[in-house]
Amino acid sequence: MWPSKTGKRVTRRLQAALVAAIIAMGMLVPTGALAHAALKSSTPAAGETLDRLPDEIELHFNEPVRLIRATAIDRNGTNQALDADTSGADVRLRFSDPNIRGTVMVSYRVESEDGHPVGGTLVFDIGTPSAKPLVAVGEGSGLSLPIAIWLVHTATVLFLAFVVGGALFDRWLGARNSPTASAATVMLPGAALLASGLYLQGLDEQGSGLVFAGAAPLEIAVQGNAAICASLFFLSLLTIALPLARSKTTGRVLAVVALMLAASAFTFSGHCSAADPRWLARAAIFLHSATLLFWAGSLPSLWKLGRTSPNLRPLSSFSRMIPIPFLVMILAGIVLAIVELPALIQLLSSLYGRILTVKVVLVVCLCMVAVYNRFWLTAPTLAGNPVARERLRRSIVFEIFLAVAIIGTAGLWRFAGPGQVEAAEVSQVLSIHLHSEKAMAQLELGAEASGTRKVHVAIMGPDFDALDPRQVVLRLRNPGSAIEPIKFELTKAPEGGWEVEGCPVRDPKGWLADLEVLVDDFHAVHLEGGLSD
Structure with missing residues (x-):
């Protein structure tokens, strides 16, 4: 067993590192969604003066996009919706009124490949500029909507981990008579979280801020990748809640299927899902998500096991097998970091890199806790040492806090693509x-x-x-x-x-x-x- 003074010292250091990491994570709260897809060029360019209205406005982005809306505002402040054709990374807009003169603002909003909305305004002049320059109505939603999106996303991932990952642990490694959650306990909170996430995604795509906007946000959100993710998450929860899962063999199979469905959902959203090479990025996302859900979901079951159960066989089984999925989770995360951030010089020069740094600090703390648990606490606990058992329970609580912090930190990446500025910049001097x-x-x-x-x-x-x-x-x-x-x-x-x-x-x-x-x-x-x- 770890000597008492040394154990306390290590615990204090880990707690200090966690507090510092959480404070740093708080400093990374987004001030607004940064661009993920980026406008590379337009015809006409911003600020140009033309002698007549062009037949089409062309917008060229750095990646394929889905147009959400496009409107034009003339010198009188009149709005008109623009007809549009989208082909990959190119968007062509057409005016219904060909007689526009003066300063024109074209406001657009698109969904990038990673499922995140991007808005912008193109300003140019037809003939003589307007005497009173038009002022665009800001699309920024302030902090309320980004924070709500982040909180709901973090809660959703944690709920999936504790339900799906917890079910996998209980059905494969848990005690024979492990209690199972009812269908209502699984489906009602899950459906509420998923519906809330879709609604917030729709509000973000609308650019309307954190307000109630009827059914329109849901109608917009279901047209993009967010609907695919939500559907797979819902199927994953439904698979766990099925009555067939009460059978031991069927329950085990369904737990694996549920984990695969949940992990697959992550491959349809986020910056990494659109990174190249696509097959490598999505394979790494799948492995990283699956192992993360299993590890995080096992922690509450392990904590309850250490509190009440006299049968510690599940702890022994978990201790023997967890190094492999844990290593897969770390290696897949490294692959994703390399794919998204190929240059180390960008590590602290971008918000993405700073978030990655905080996550790495948290993962290092996690690795230290995992090593401490496995090599200093597990064996004495299995041998019946009550002091080691209590310390293991406290260490697992600390590990749960780390899991929450890691998932919360990763959720901030939604607002900070690794190339959100670089992709929009013109190629060179x-x-x-x-x-x-x-x-x-x-x-x-x-x-x-x-x-x-x-x-x-x-x-x-x-x-x-x-x-x-x-x-x-x-x-x-x-x-x-x-x-x-x-x-x-x-x-x-x-x-x-x-x-x-x-x-x-x-x-x-x-x-x-x-x-x-x-x-x-x-x-x-x-x-x-x-x-x-």
Whole structure:
């Protein structure tokens, strides 16, 4: 047995680590859903000016999407629903009123492959911009809806673990006369949680916040992957509650089937389900979920066993077999982390990576507790040592808290895709050298988090000597489209050179740059070139 002082010291350290991890998890509460699918480009681009309304608005995302809704707001504030065609990652929108002029806002909301909704607004001008710029009605739901989604999701996973994983333990490893939950005890809370999750998913897809909106949210949610997940979860619970499960052999088979149904449901949602290679990601999700549900679901049964039962054979059986599924759970989790976060540099630079770090800390605590239980407490407990038995029960309670913390932390990933910003960014920094007989310029277009570009220009003389012009104006035009030239007046950058933010050019193909440099009050130089040259 572990010496008393050492055991207490280890317990205190584990408790401190858990408290620190839970505090860190609290600091990760989302401030709003970040993008999972990301708009890579649009035609027209944001901020562009056209001489006529295009036949179609084209939106190109980084992954296949399902359009939830698309509306346009004209300069008078009038809304009109847009006709749409969706093909994979491309969405084409059409106006019912071709006579729109002035500033136009196109608001869209799509569901990404991982089942999470993404919204955005594209603003452009037809002819002369509106005198009073339109203001979009914010779609942010604040913290209430994300927190509700997270709480219901965490409660649902925990309920599935305790019902399905607990049933698997009781029917395969438990005592012969283990009590079984009634069908009502399983189905009523399960149905309430699943219906609540679907309703919140529909509210999120609507972008309407945490409000009662009739049956519309459910009608929207059942069209996506959330309905598949909820259906598989429901079938899993129903399989456990079937009267046929009262038979020993049938009950064991149905417990395995229920676990497979529940684990399969996780492969239809979440960021990992859309990661490549798809087969590897989904296989890892299935194994990770199945073993997690079994491990977490076994804990309450083990705790009750240590409190009342004189027969500790299930504890012995569990102690012998749990290392294999536990190792599978850890290895599958590592695979998922590698698939989702291929670069370690992203570990602390993204919300996804920070959540992963907290989860790793919790898993390390879990591994320490598991080793302590198996090698220092299980054997004395089986030998009839009452002190070890009581310590094991307390350790299992601590393990249950760890399970809740791990599942809760994993639920935060819904709001933090590993590439939510990276996927939306334009591919790289564009660098173009422009020159004439009187001046040269190095033009760089870097990516901004909003998906636009920041322009930086360094002006030099023909002999690479520095120039200090009075004014620098950049004009961008695309002769192959119905887009009027876009004019930017650059300002002096603190680090030198000239700059401007918010350039809407994402794809440089077809765009020409005209850089007007006012050298002094009487001389101006024009430097021209293509952005894709």
